[in-house]
Amino acid sequence: MAVIDLANPSRFLGFANRIIPWLGALTLVVFAFAISRAMNAPDDYQQGATVKIMYLHVPGAWLGMLGWGLMTMAALGTLVWRHPLADVAAKAAAPIGAAFTFICLVTGSLWGRPMWGTYWVWDARLTSVLVLFLLYLGVIALWRTVEDPSRAARAAAILTLVGALDLPIIKFSVDWWNTLHQPASVLRLGAPTIDPSILIPLLISALAFTLLFAVLLLAAMRNEILRRRVRTLRLLQASTAS
Amino acid sequence: MSALAAMLARDLRVAVRVGGGALIGVLFFLVVVTLTPLALGPDLALLQRIGPAILWLAALLANLLALDRLFAADHEDGSLDLIMTGRAPLELVVAVKGLAQWLTTGLPLVIATPPIGLFLNLDAKAEGALVLTLLVGTPGLTFIGLIGAALAVTLRRGGLLLAVLVLPLTVPVLIFGVAAANAAVMGPVPFGTPFTILCAFTLASIVVGPFAAAAALRQEME
Amino acid sequence: MEAASHTGFIVAAYATAGAVIGGLIAWVMLDYRAQRRRLGDLEKLGLKRRSATAQSGETIGRAGT
Numbered sequence: 053m054a055v056i057d058l059a060n061p062s063r064f065l066g067f068a069n070r071i072i073p074w075l076g077a078l079t080l081v082v083f084a085f086a087i088s089r090a091m092n093a094p095d096d097y098q099q100g101a102t103v104k105i106m107y108l109h110v111p112g113a114w115l116g117m118l119g120w121g122l123m124t125m126a127a128l129g130t131l132v133w134r135h136p137l138a139d140v141a142a143k144a145a146a147p148i149g150a151a152f153t154f155i156c157l158v159t160g161s162l163w164g165r166p167m168w169g170t171y172w173v174w175d176a177r178l179t180s181v182l183v184l185f186l187l188y189l190g191v192i193a194l195w196r197t198v199e200d201p202s203r204a205a206r207a208a209a210i211l212t213l214v215g216a217l218d219l220p221i222i223k224f225s226v227d228w229w230n231t232l233h234q235p236a237s238v239l240r241l242g243a244p245t246i247d248p249s250i251l252i253p254l255l256i257s258a259l260a261f262t263l264l265f266a267v268l269l270l271a272a273m274r275n276e277i278l279r280r281r282v283r284t285l286r287l288l289q290a291s292t293a294s
Numbered sequence: 295m296s297a298l299a300a301m302l303a304r305d306l307r308v309a310v311r312v313g314g315g316a317l318i319g320v321l322f323f324l325v326v327v328t329l330t331p332l333a334l335g336p337d338l339a340l341l342q343r344i345g346p347a348i349l350w351l352a353a354l355l356a357n358l359l360a361l362d363r364l365f366a367a368d369h370e371d372g373s374l375d376l377i378m379t380g381r382a383p384l385e386l387v388v389a390v391k392g393l394a395q396w397l398t399t400g401l402p403l404v405i406a407t408p409p410i411g412l413f414l415n416l417d418a419k420a421e422g423a424l425v426l427t428l429l430v431g432t433p434g435l436t437f438i439g440l441i442g443a444a445l446a447v448t449l450r451r452g453g454l455l456l457a458v459l460v461l462p463l464t465v466p467v468l469i470f471g472v473a474a475a476n477a478a479v480m481g482p483v484p485f486g487t488p489f490t491i492l493c494a495f496t497l498a499s500i501v502v503g504p505f506a507a508a509a510a511l512r513q514e515m516e
Numbered sequence: 517m518e519a520a521s522h523t524g525f526i527v528a529a530y531a532t533a534g535a536v537i538g539g540l541i542a543w544v545m546l547d548y549r550a551q552r553r554r555l556g557d558l559e560k561l562g563l564k565r566r567s568a569t570a571q572s573g574e575t576i577g578r579a580g581t
Contacts, residue, residue: 101522105529112533131509151540155533162529166522186462193458197449206513207445211459214441214506218463221495225466228488229473264537271544278551285558 059137061277068274072267079263086260089253105163107254111261112156116184118265119149123191124216127209137273139205140280142212143195144272148265150188156181176230180223187215201280297382298390305394308367316398319356320406326352327410338415345414346424346475350468353403353428357435358460360399362453364391364443365511374447378515388511389504392433392440400432423478423485427492431471434496437503438463444510466495 090107122145129138160178161171172178191208198204309316330348331341341348368374377387407428411421442460446452473488 101526104526108529108533147543148540151536155536158532158536159529162525162532166525183462183465186458190459190462193455194445197451197455203513203516207510210441210506210510210513211445214463214502217502218466221498222462222465225469225491228491229469268540268544271548275544275547275551278548278555282551282554282558285555289558289561 059135061137061140064137065274065277068270072270072274075263075267075270079260079267082256082260082263086253086257089256093253094249102163102166103250105159106250107257109156109159109163110254111258112152112154112159113181114258115261115265116149116153116156116181116188118262119145119152120184120188120212120216120219122269123149123212127212127216130205130209131213136202136205136280139202139209140273140276141269142205142208143201144269144276146188146191146195146208148268148272150185150192152261152265153181153185153188157185174230176223176227179230180219180226183222183226184219187219191215201283297380298386301377301382301387301390302394305391306397309394309398317402319360319399320402322359323352323356323403323406324410326355327413331413342415342417342420345411345416346420346427346479347472348414349407349411349424350428350431350472350475353407353432354435354461354464354468356403357399357432357439358457360395361436361439361443361460362446362456364395364440365447366443366452369447374511375515378511384508384511385504388440388444388507389437389500392437392500392504392507395440396433396436400436403432404428417479420475420479423475427471427474427489430489430493430496431467434467434492434499435464437496437499438467440503440507441510444507444514447511448514467492470495 086107090104093104093107095101095103123142126138126142126145129135130142157178160181164173164178165171191211194208194211195204198207327348330352334340334344365374368377378384380387404425407425408421411424416424439456439460441463442456445459446456449455470488470492473483474485474492477483477488478485
């Protein structure tokens with residue numbers, strides 16, 4: 053089956069129905085492996101046992117950004133090709149990306165409390181992730197405000213693209229803002245080298261989270277296609293009944 | 295060109311006549327700045343230190359407040375349909391509407407800043423820096439706001455959504471505006487560095503804003 | 517002592533992440549079941565999408581717009 057065939061929603065449904073159980077099982081296995089590796093990973097000499105939080109925090113950040121990246125590509129699909137599957141992908145990705153960004157924020161703050169002595173600092177990275185989270189919530193709010201799905205998709209696509217343009221600038225300005233106010237007063241994870249004993253579990257964990265993201269995205273897209281079919285049938289029902 | 299000039303003149307007239315909201319933004323600005331010392335306490339040294347930040351936040355909010363009706367009013371009375379079927383490119387019309395919006399809400403804020411700044415114990419140098427940063431930064435706010443206003447045009451409760459959508463996008467304007475104003479007063483960075491970036495951001499949003507807003511209007515009026 | 521207090525934060529982080537992921541999975545599964553049921557109900561009424569038999573040109577969610 054060619055990739056282009058998946059652009060047809062019915063074929064996509066068939067594909068999703070077949071692949072979700074397998075991908076789900078694979079995710080479960082990789083997750084179990086990742087958790088066992090994370091539990092057995094040595095403590096960091098500086099961070100102690102709290103380095104284990106990083107196995108959640110870093111993948112959360114990665115997928116939060118990946119989510120916006122996917123939404124940006126889907127937004128191009130929506131605006132340029134008017135493709136309904138791109139609408140579906142963008143809508144399904146928003147809450148999942150927001151959830152992973154939320155995981156990143158919460159775990160980061162739980163790591164910060166023992167390490168920095170506070171749940172929140174206005175560190176550049178924290179701040180830009182927070183703004184990313186707010187943008188996610190804005191997109192979700194927009195999706196939930198416009199009733200017609202394809203119009204909602206185009207509105208959300210425009211906002212997503214503007215956000216994609218603005219996010220690097222926000223990141224840059226927050227970096228600048230922070231270095232101006234409190235230059236390098238906080239500890240950073242970003243040591244030049246990460247020991248393999250920590251790096252490898254981290255990569256496995258990132259793989260597990262990425263697989264989870266893929267399964268959730270496929271399943272949410274399947275739900276969204278079904279939801280649109282329900283909507284179509286209801287409109288049909290309403291128009292024939294009257 | 296004359297169509298665009300007519301558009302500008304019309305928007306300005308609509309804004310200043312009865313029922314237009316040209317000076318409400320300034321009033322809001324004044325009220326917010328009055329309320330802040332009531333919350334913080336009348337400590338003049340503190341107010342002087344955070345004055346630029348207060349004025350910038352108030353300007354941001356006042357600007358947002360006025361955006362709500364930018365396209366919605368035209369949509370309600372049908373003139374938006376006429377504009378869209380007109381021969382002038384929609385991007386340019388949107389840009390002109392942005393300009394009119396800035397002239398009636400952004401520019402009055404800039405003009406009102408020096409007297410209001412006195413309440414916050416700002417000295418002449420700080421006032422000058424603040425006026426300059428607001429003069430350069432408020433067009434950026436307006437043109438980013440255009441996108442939100444266009445997205446929210448046909449929505450119920452569009453105003454609330456508008457704030458949620460637009461405010462996170464204005465983070466760079468706020469950061470560099472306040473940074474430039476503060477840099478002029480206390481350093482250590484030279485005023486020019488953040489100020490130039492603020493100019494760049496405003497120019498970029500003048501380019502991106504009308505295109506994105508026009509795209510949003512097109513998809514909504516289909 | 518200190519290590520013990522850190523354990524609390526680690527457990528809290530894992531618990532939160534687990535809750536969020538569990539919530540996502542539950543949302544996706546419950547949503548799937550709900551949409552399936554609604555679709556089944558509607559199809560029982562004899563409603564069919566116009567494009568259900570067509571091979572190409574299928575659009576979803578575009579009816580009535």
